Amino acid sequence: MRFLAAAIVLLVLAQSLPAEAGKCPKVCSCDGAKLTVACVGKNLTMVPPTIEEITLKLDLKNNNLQVLLRGAFVLTPYLTHLNLQRCNIIRVKEGAFRTLGRLVSLNLAFNQIDILYQESFDGLSSLKELHLDHNRIEEIQPGAFTQLGFLNLLALTHNQLVYIPNMAFQGLLNIKWLRLSHNSLNNLAPEAFAGLFTLSRLSLDNNELQFFPTQTMTRLGEVKRLDMSHNPMTYLGEESVSMAKLTHLYLNHMSLQDLSDQALSHVPLLSHLDLSHNQLRNLEPLSGPKKLGSLNLTGNPIYCNCYMRPLKQWARAGGVKLLGACAGPPHLSDEPLQTVAPLNLRCRSRAERLTDEFEEESDSTSSPPTAKPKQNSKCPANCDCDIESQHATCEGQGHTKVPRGFPAKTQLLDLRSNHFHYLPANSFPGSSQVVSLHLDLCKIHEIESGAFRG
Numbered sequence: 138m139r140f141l142a143a144a145i146v147l148l149v150l151a152q153s154l155p156a157e158a159g160k161c162p163k164v165c166s167c168d169g170a171k172l173t174v175a176c177v178g179k180n181l182t183m184v185p186p187t188i189e190e191i192t193l194k195l196d197l198k199n200n201n202l203q204v205l206l207r208g209a210f211v212l213t214p215y216l217t218h219l220n221l222q223r224c225n226i227i228r229v230k231e232g233a234f235r236t237l238g239r240l241v242s243l244n245l246a247f248n249q250i251d252i253l254y255q256e257s258f259d260g261l262s263s264l265k266e267l268h269l270d271h272n273r274i275e276e277i278q279p280g281a282f283t284q285l286g287f288l289n290l291l292a293l294t295h296n297q298l299v300y301i302p303n304m305a306f307q308g309l310l311n312i313k314w315l316r317l318s319h320n321s322l323n324n325l326a327p328e329a330f331a332g333l334f335t336l337s338r339l340s341l342d343n344n345e346l347q348f349f350p351t352q353t354m355t356r357l358g359e360v361k362r363l364d365m366s367h368n369p370m371t372y373l374g375e376e377s378v379s380m381a382k383l384t385h386l387y388l389n390h391m392s393l394q395d396l397s398d399q400a401l402s403h404v405p406l407l408s409h410l411d412l413s414h415n416q417l418r419n420l421e422p423l424s425g426p427k428k429l430g431s432l433n434l435t436g437n438p439i440y441c442n443c444y445m446r447p448l449k450q451w452a453r454a455g456g457v458k459l460l461g462a463c464a465g466p467p468h469l470s471d472e473p474l475q476t477v478a479p480l481n482l483r484c485r486s487r488a489e490r491l492t493d494e495f496e497e498e499s500d501s502t503s504s505p506p507t508a509k510p511k512q513n514s515k516c517p518a519n520c521d522c523d524i525e526s527q528h529a530t531c532e533g534q535g536h537t538k539v540p541r542g543f544p545a546k547t548q549l550l551d552l553r554s555n556h557f558h559y560l561p562a563n564s565f566p567g568s569s570q571v572v573s574l575h576l577d578l579c580k581i582h583e584i585e586s587g588a589f590r591g
């Protein structure tokens with residue numbers, strides 16, 4: 138009898154226990170009305186098994202889950218939002234999310250995932266946002282995203298991708314924005330973005346692309362915004378960009394030294410072009426874009442002489458707003474490109490230049506140094522130093538020794554076409570901020586050790 142009673146008590150307990158505990162696991166806080174559960178920062182190594190089945194939003198950030206096994210969320214099939222940020226996740230096994238057919242948002246940012254397997258995201262047939270940024274992803278296996286037919290946003294920024302293979306994003310039939318910024322991409326296969334028929338925005342900034350991936354980009358017929366800034370490209374040749382619907386193109390903070398006037402000849406709808414912080418000294422009128430509204434040339438060492446006149450006239454005729462300022466010659470430096478008069482864009486004869494230089498020299502000897510404006514307060518003879526853009530140039534001035542005394546903040550030092558022949562040790566004292574140094578065509582045949590010290 139006693140035994141039976143005890144057995145009944147146990148039975149009742151056993152039946153009521155899961156339901157009782159299911160209300161809210163001890164380490165979590167739950168909102169029964171909103172059907173949300175948060176178990177944040179508890180060093181959990183597994184998903185608490187007693188979370189109520191009807192939960193819609195589950196926040197597990199800052200735990201220690203490490204490996205997500207197949208069916209990890211089988212007990213909560215109604216989830217719409219799942220936050221797994223900073224959970225020390227190393228691996229997502231195939232089928233980990235297979236039961237989450239209602240999930241709309243999945244956040245896996247700030248983990249240590251390195252490979253996306255073929256079936257990592259199987260079953261997420263309603264998913265709209267997938268955050269995989271700040272992981273260590275270096276490989277996307279074919280078919281990783283094939284089941285994400287509703288996805289709008291895929292964030293893969295701050296990973297370690299070097300290469301995107303053909304068809305990597307196959308299956309993303311509703312993708313709008315693909316974010317690949319802050320990886321180490323130096324190569325994109327020609328069909329890397331094949332099948333992304335709905336993509337309207339692509340972020341590829343802060344990568345290692347040395348050339349514009351023309352063939353790959355041409356597949357993206359619907360893309361309107363493309364961010365390629367902060368890639369080490371030096372040149373954009375004819376027909377580099379061929380994108381029928383592109384309106385915004387960001388090519389700022391690259392190393393562009395030249396841009397063909399035909400580079401954008403197949404971008405008819407372009408309205409905003411950002412070329413700021415490159416190394417362009419001049420630019421020709423761009424053929425192709427018929428609706429260009431603004432052209433940003435801020436932070437380029439634009440030399441406002443006769444070679445800039447066609448651009449200026451073209452911009453005026455087409456209503457293109459030019460942003461940025463002249464870096465030289467000295468009498469025009471800091472003059473906004475938008476206001477400089479085409480008539481002032483002149484190339485002077487050598488004789489005129491010599492007289493000017495002579496006058497400038499006698500100017501500076503006759504007036505106290507304080508009378509000189511902010512520009513050129515410190516700059517070697519026969520050089521132009523632009524304090525604001527941090528560029529200094531002594532191109533083609535017949536120098537036989539590397540000039541000294543550049544402004545301490547100089548970042549671009551252009552010494553092309555001089556006659557140095559030989560560079561002794563410590564040729565660049567006080568130039569520790571220089572990131573780009575141009576010594577081409579300087580007839581150098583010997584470089585002493587320590588020439589570039591500092």
Ligand SMILES: *[C@@H]1O[C@H](CO)[C@@H](O)[C@H](O)[C@H]1NC(C)=O
Nearest residue numbers: 178179180181182183200201
């Ligand atoms: C978290 O859990 C791991 C193992 O489960 C343990 O080694 C570690 O000390 C725990 N950290 C904290 C802060 O409790």
Ligand SMILES: *[C@@H]1O[C@H](CO)[C@@H](O)[C@H](O)[C@H]1NC(C)=O
Nearest residue numbers: 389411413414431433435460
């Ligand atoms: C032009 O470029 C500069 C520097 O990158 C930036 O600060 C500015 O906002 C840009 N202007 C426009 C209108 O895009």
